[in-house]
Amino acid sequence: MTLLDGLTWTNRFADLGPDFFTELPAQGLPDPHWVARSPGCAALLGWPADWAEHAEALAAFSGNATWPGMRPLASVYSGHQFGVWAGQLGDGRALWLGEVSTPGGLQELQLKGGGLTPYSRRGDGRAVLRSSIREFLCSEAMAALGVPTTRALCITGSQLPVRRETVETAAIVTRVAPSFVRFGHFEHFAHHQQHGALRCLFDWFVAHHAPECADADEPPVALLQRVSLQTADLLAHWQAIGFCHGVMNTDNMSMLGLTLDYGPFGFMDAFDPGHICNHSDDRGRYAYARQPAVAFWNLHALAQALMPLMPIATDQEAEASGERLIAAVESFRERFASQMLGHMRAKLGLAGEAPGDQALADDLLKMMAASGADYTITFRRLSRALSEPQALRDQFIDRAALDAWLPRWRERTAPDAEARMLAANPAVVLRNHLAEGAIRAASQGDFSEIERLLKVLSRPFDEPENPADAALPPDWAQSLEVSCSS
Template identity: 80%
Template sequence: MNPFDGLAWTNRFAGLGPDFFTELPAQGLPDPHWVAQSPDCAQLLGLPADWTTRPEALAALSGNGAWPGMQPLASVYSGHQFGVWAGQLGDGRALWLGELDTPSGPQELQLKGGGMTPYSRRGDGRAVLRSSIREFLCSEAMAALGVPTTRALCITGSRLPVIRETVETAAVVTRVAPSFIRFGHFEHFAHHDQLDALRRLVDWFIAHHAPECADAPEPAVALLRKVSLQTADLIAHWQAVGFCHGVMNTDNMSMLGLTLDYGPFGFMDAFNPGHVCNHSDDRGRYAYARQPAVAFWNLHALAQAFVPLLEGEQEAAGERLLEAVEAYRGRFAEQMLGRLRAKLGLEGEDAGDQALADDLLKLMAASSADFTITFRRLSRALSQPEPLRDMFIDREAADAWLARWRARVTPGAEARMLAINPAVVLRNHLAEGAIRAAQQQDFTEIERLLKVLSRPFDEPAVPSDAALPPDWASTLEVSCSS
């Protein structure tokens, strides 16, 4: 029995027509098996509790069949990669299954790792177990932290060999989002002078995902402003939890302001504003401290794609679009300061709050203090200051900062801070432990870790989940193949 019986497939994106995608079936995994499932994501979709017991679910989510109503397709897009125009890209190892009308609103389902598409270029269209586990766990961990993100319903696996740096095994992640449309979708049609298609895509996106923009004097400008504000909110979320995306190309930027495409990501251990989580990023373009500016740059690339849609001279049109993008800067500064105030337990606004937050971050950087643990210990520092002081080399400077903070903080700060500063994030070494077990066909650590990450503000039952990373964690590297 189809576990999606009772849920309607609406497939609005498919109505755009063949300029936007290629219809094709997935290349299924041979002899697939379940690796992991997310109960929270299944609930979001309205799936029955026993959905994983149905053979049809394993088959369809391994690419070995489609349920009635599914319309598998790979979309085309382009984009800037590491700041350079990369030309046509597209869903090279992702396959859109369709869009469900769920209790949480319309949600698109996508298989990542379902085989080659016309946009795979020289790739094999496959995903490996290692990277699939990382994406699955981080998608759900970010959702639990409150960070806007695509979701992950499940992983299926196979013994099928896949060659990366070494021979690995294949897997498929089922990803879920209201839309997987990227900046690069719009860049593609603008760059190729397909203006009718560009207009159709903008109109379609506004109708289904930004209807409030439809009645604006210039809907494209209103849409760009909306995307700029959503992107600012997203990046402030990232910075506040110490998250590094690793590959912020325009084709990896969501039009809905979601965290999209978990590749060489990482949560910082020792705080370093210049931290680069992607081993392939040898110039540090996507370092932690540069993420806000890169997002702003990417919005300018999106604005450039919108220029042909506006009437009048291009220079004047560009100025109106740039004004919409400028909304990002004020919104990011506002959101970032608000999140830092929350992490420090501060209520209300004070002119010295920015300096107070900045000075703590400087202390953390000077001591390479662990990002997550420092803020967690700060949450209890009114009654237990010593664990926090232990994070810093310069105790006198730490004490001076603590005195300033105590003078500013208000009653009830501890409870507020414990609810905003997580005890557990998906550190690379935690993911690595689950990966190594899974490579031996033991998937229990994925399930255990998923449960811990689903309650990130609770102290975990296993203390090491929230402890400083072990020494061997510093040898882990993630790259664009991760």
């Protein structure tokens, strides 16, 4: 019996028809090899630990073959990029393989870097080893942190040259999610006034991914509120762990509230609300502190795309329909605020809820920003500050201000504060320099650092065996830059 004998594939997205995608094979990698595999993602799929040892596995995930039941296709979508309508986009280097049955339900598998599609525009349809390693590691790291995210099953590589800023080598990362449908899928058909196709996509998505919305008085409003709440939860997770996405275009926003499309992302080192992780973002649209507002803006774009599905026979009906959609988006604000405060209470180890908790958290963040305190290390040291206060004080320039804040904090801490905080404040996140170390080794053919880092990142709340994984970044890390090509 082989791995293939136990797999059942379905292709529900393909049921939508050719207006929604182009069916085509991948352009496989020549002479492929394994770069990395995720045991955690394989377990999610219900696959055996030795799944990659099957001969057909490398061929499938390097784009050189398909398994029975797979149906490769690239979907079309549009979107706003950096706040500007970008027109038709689509899966320019991604191929949907199909949905596989798993213990937790259907999961879509997608190759990123599988070659040219009709939506590649001026691109080459390829992904490079560098960016594939970053996406693979961060996808699995975010899952371990409890952040909603797409997953990454594996990376395959090749010596095929690919030109970015320099000549690099090609790779394919296999991504996994219940759905890769984005805000931009709905924007595409609304913008082109293909209202029949828009209705078809809406009905399909609700039936398969949000069935509770089907029986609502107004299903588009119900779906928009659902997405708004899920997006608020996601953004609260991001802000709480100091994560910057880097390119929050509407075509990179998941209809399921998942972290989608890892490109120029970054976890903050020194805390700076204005931190910009994307070197291409010269105006700072996607700076850390602006992420919630950008998500809110993107939800308004989705509301506009859903407007044709509302009753708009008269001007009055159109106005009322628009108001109900906007009200659904407004649910983001309260949800984000409450979820963010909940995360901060957990990070501070507070007992219950009190009116001054927001100010307590804000005052700490202001001191951290003034001192350039490392975000992850400060909260980790705060977790032990009841018994080891000096280590925390070393992060701050204005120690008198910290000393004035600490009694306010101690007064609010729960009896088991330290245990709670150690479970809420990770010791290790995927800092850029950690990823860069794995990338540099991999470029020399050594993939062991990817495997080692994956193991460390899969247990982010445990102290790592190598203290350097949880230490301040080295000086050379300051020169690292990530951009939209990363």
